Amino acid sequence: MGLEEEIEELEAEIANTPYNKSTEAHIGRLKSKLAQKKETLETRSSAGGGEGYAIEKTGDATVALVGFPSVGKSTLLNALTNADSETAATLNVGVQLLDVPGLIEGAAGGRGGGREVLSVVRTADVVLFMLSVFEIEQYARLREELYANKIRLDQRPPSMSVTKKHKGGIDVTTNGDVGLETATIEEVLREHGYVNADVTLREEITVDQLIDGLMDNRIYLPSIVTVNKADLIDHGYLDTVHEELRGQGLDPEEAIFISAEEQKGLDSLKQSIHETIGLIRVYMDKPGRGVDYEEPLVLREGDTVEDACEKIGSDFRERFRFARVSGPSAKHDEQQVGLDHELADEDVLRLIVRR
Numbered sequence: 638m639g640l641e642e643e644i645e646e647l648e649a650e651i652a653n654t655p656y657n658k659s660t661e662a663h664i665g666r667l668k669s670k671l672a673q674k675k676e677t678l679e680t681r682s683s684a685g686g687g688e689g690y691a692i693e694k695t696g697d698a699t700v701a702l703v704g705f706p707s708v709g710k711s712t713l714l715n716a717l718t719n720a721d722s723e724t725a726a727t728l729n730v731g732v733q734l735l736d737v738p739g740l741i742e743g744a745a746g747g748r749g750g751g752r753e754v755l756s757v758v759r760t761a762d763v764v765l766f767m768l769s770v771f772e773i774e775q776y777a778r779l780r781e782e783l784y785a786n787k788i789r790l791d792q793r794p795p796s797m798s799v800t801k802k803h804k805g806g807i808d809v810t811t812n813g814d815v816g817l818e819t820a821t822i823e824e825v826l827r828e829h830g831y832v833n834a835d836v837t838l839r840e841e842i843t844v845d846q847l848i849d850g851l852m853d854n855r856i857y858l859p860s861i862v863t864v865n866k867a868d869l870i871d872h873g874y875l876d877t878v879h880e881e882l883r884g885q886g887l888d889p890e891e892a893i894f895i896s897a898e899e900q901k902g903l904d905s906l907k908q909s910i911h912e913t914i915g916l917i918r919v920y921m922d923k924p925g926r927g928v929d930y931e932e933p934l935v936l937r938e939g940d941t942v943e944d945a946c947e948k949i950g951s952d953f954r955e956r957f958r959f960a961r962v963s964g965p966s967a968k969h970d971e972q973q974v975g976l977d978h979e980l981a982d983e984d985v986l987r988l989i990v991r992r
């Protein structure tokens with residue numbers, strides 16, 4: 638039996654096994670086998686390489702724009718300022734939006750350019766789903782496609798640790814009820830080749846998340862949903878669109894309605910991207926030149942003065958004496974701070990360095 642058939646059989650068996658406490662460990666084992674066989678298949682079919690999908694990444698963060706054909710991806714890219722190519726646009730504050738064409742036609746099983754296309758998504762910071770008002774149901778398919786390609790959206794990696802040891806079998810420690818039988822956890826670990834190991838699970842987890850935690854190639858990304866062609870929504874139709882979004886498990890309040898063609902809603906979209914990535918803008922107060930409000934230094938939430946120094950480059954970190962900060966992170970204007978001071982969006986920063 639070939640690998641493909643084995644995979645199909647496992648999938649069928651999983652689908653046909655009712656899930657309950659007594660079958661859970663068995664299902665865990667089947668799912669583990671399945672995950673590993675898929676991995677093997679993929680390694681095999683990717684041997685020999687493929688055409689690279691070349692987009693030069695610039696800027697501080699990238700957003701992968703994912704949607705079916707004709708939903709308006711290219712129109713959005715063109716609508717955004719500084720569109721510098723057909724496949725990439727630079728948003729304000731150093732965020733680059735990348736068109737991911739042909740995800741659906743090519744992606745499954747690495748057909749055509751699918752694998753290269755998906756690698757663009759895997760290296761992005763945020764996934765931006767684009768739906769059009771008449772095709773909200775496409776969302777499920779897009780998510781499935783990304784899931785099948787080991788991209789996990791809007792969730793963190795499971796809080797767990799596994800330490801190999803020399804004897805004693807598999808020892809499971811949990812913080813209260815994690816939603817899985819100990820036998821299931823042991824079975825999954827064994828199936829992944831662990832003989833002796835200490836496993837700690839700190840939160841509720843599903844079999845799939847446990848398997849994800851044991852495979853080291855899952856990518857965890859936040860996502861945003863934008864609904865395009867909002868200009869085509871008639872008065873009575875908005876309720877239907879909201880209903881369909883709810884049917885997809887989406888909150889209509891959180892979806893961002895835009896019209897790429899009429900350039901409406903683009904500011905909210907940019908704002909949402911900005912917040913999701915957690916970017917902050919820091920305006921540098923440069924000696925003799927004043928505050929540069931035009932080209933802020935772009936950092937991430939949680940970044941400190943030290944990160945700013947390193948970002949600016951050259952030898953600011955080594956020559957650093959102290960800094961002065963005004964703005965949201967400062968207790969008062971021109972507050973004197975050290976390298977460990979945490980910066981905030983729209984701070985003004987002056988570095989005082991040794992000559």
Ligand SMILES: Nc1nc2c(ncn2[C@@H]2O[C@H](COP(=O)(O)OP(=O)(O)OP(=O)(O)O)[C@@H](O)[C@H]2O)c(=O)[nH]1
Nearest residue numbers: 705706707708709710711712865866896897898899
């Ligand atoms: N009414 C309306 N039409 C739009 C809007 N955005 C895009 N369109 C139209 O939808 C069609 C498809 O737009 P594209 O931007 O080419 O779509 P795409 O997602 O890039 O499609 P592919 O490149 O084939 O994947 C074009 O005819 C656009 O003019 C919009 O906001 N409102």
Ligand SMILES: [Mg+2]
Nearest residue numbers: 710711712738
């Ligand atoms: Mg296009």
